[in-house]
Amino acid sequence: RTVLVTGATGFIGSALVAQLLARGDSVVALSRNATKARRKLGARVQIVESLAQIAPSAVIDAVVNLAGEPLAGGPWSAARKQRFVDSRVQTTAQLIDLFERLASPPAVLVNGSAVGYYGERGDDTLDERDGPRDEFLSTLCQQWEAEARRADMLGVRVCLLRTGLVLGAGGGLLAPLLLSSRLGLGAVFADGRQWQPWIHIDDEIGLILHLIDHPTLSGPFNATSPEPVTQRELMDILATVLKRPRWLRVPASLLKLSGEMSVLFMVSQRVLPTFALESGYVFRYPALATALRQIIGR
Numbered sequence: 001r002t003v004l005v006t007g008a009t010g011f012i013g014s015a016l017v018a019q020l021l022a023r024g025d026s027v028v029a030l031s032r033n034a035t036k037a038r039r040k041l042g043a044r045v046q047i048v049e050s051l052a053q054i055a056p057s058a059v060i061d062a063v064v065n066l067a068g069e070p071l072a073g074g075p076w077s078a079a080r081k082q083r084f085v086d087s088r089v090q091t092t093a094q095l096i097d098l099f100e101r102l103a104s105p106p107a108v109l110v111n112g113s114a115v116g117y118y119g120e121r122g123d124d125t126l127d128e129r130d131g132p133r134d135e136f137l138s139t140l141c142q143q144w145e146a147e148a149r150r151a152d153m154l155g156v157r158v159c160l161l162r163t164g165l166v167l168g169a170g171g172g173l174l175a176p177l178l179l180s181s182r183l184g185l186g187a188v189f190a191d192g193r194q195w196q197p198w199i200h201i202d203d204e205i206g207l208i209l210h211l212i213d214h215p216t217l218s219g220p221f222n223a224t225s226p227e228p229v230t231q232r233e234l235m236d237i238l239a240t241v242l243k244r245p246r247w248l249r250v251p252a253s254l255l256k257l258s259g260e261m262s263v264l265f266m267v268s269q270r271v272l273p274t275f276a277l278e279s280g281y282v283f284r285y286p287a288l289a290t291a292l293r294q295i296i297g298r
C-alpha cells in the first residue's frame, strides 16, 4: 500500500514513516524542503515539495496529515497564530483538492488534531463525545477538523486524531522537560493540578496504523494514554525515573510572562481515549512510569 504523509519530517511524522516502511508500505512525503526530507527520511521515500506534483493517476491508499507550524519555540504573535492556523488548514485544503483530482481518492485520511480541541476543562473527565470551547487552540482544531471532514463527501473515511503531549526520545516537548529534570530543576507549572493528557510515541504511531487498517473506523479519536496524570504527577514521576529531586515550582504569574503560549502548560484536560479503546486498540504504554523508563532507557 502507498501512504502519503504530510509533516513527514517532524517528530511524529518521521517515526510514522519508519514504521510504514518497516511493514512494507510505500511512502510519499510532502515537505517544503526536499533536501532536508531526503536526509531525514532516506532514499526509499518519494518526496514531493507540492501536492501539485502528484499526478491524477497516482495510487494513494491512505493519507496521514500532520503538517503544521510548531506551537512551541517562541511567543505567540498575531502573525504566528495566523501561521498556526493557515499552515494546517491550507495544507488540508490542498489535500482535498488533490483528492478531487485523483482518479481514485484514498480510502482514508487520518488527520492531525489535538486535545486542545476541548479547551480548559478543570477536573471534568472528557472523551470524544465532549464538545469544543471558544478558545484559540480549540478554534484552531475545529477549523482543522472541519476542513478534513470535507473529504467525507468524496468517499474518503476521515479519522481525527486528537493528540495529547507526545512523549518519545529525540523530540517533542519531552526534551526540554528532560533537560531541566536531569539538572534537578524539574518544574511544576502553576499549582500543578492541571490534567496533562500524554501518549507514548509508539502508541501515537500504533493508533495511526490501527486507524488506517480498520475500514469501519471514522470520526474523532483521542490519542492519549488511558491513564492521564496531573502536571505535578508528570514531573514527580519524571524526577523519580531520573532519580533527581523535583523542587522547583514555576508560579502561574511567571508562566504568563511567556504570553499566550502558557496555555500549553496551564490548561487542564482530563482526556480519556474512549473511542480508541472501544475500537480494540491496546495501548503498549498505558502507565506513565513505564513509558518514561522505556524512553529514558532505565
Ligand code: NDP
Residues within 6 Å of the ligand: 006, 007, 008, 009, 010, 011, 012, 013, 030, 031, 032, 033, 037, 066, 067, 068, 069, 070, 071, 083, 087, 091, 112, 113, 114, 115, 163, 164, 165, 166, 167, 172, 173
Ligand atoms: P513537528 O513540529 O515536529 O513537525 C511538523 C512538520 O510540519 C514539520 O516537519 C514541517 O515539515 C511541517 N511544517 C512546519 N511548519 C510548517 C508550515 N508553516 N507550513 C507547512 N508545513 C509546516 O510536529 P510534530 O510531529 O510534533 O506534530 C505533528 C502534528 O501533530 C502537528 O500539527 C502538531 O501540532 C500536532 N500535535 C503534536 C503534539 C506533540 O506533542 N508533538 C501534540 C498534539 C498535536 P517540512 O519542514 O518538511 O515541510
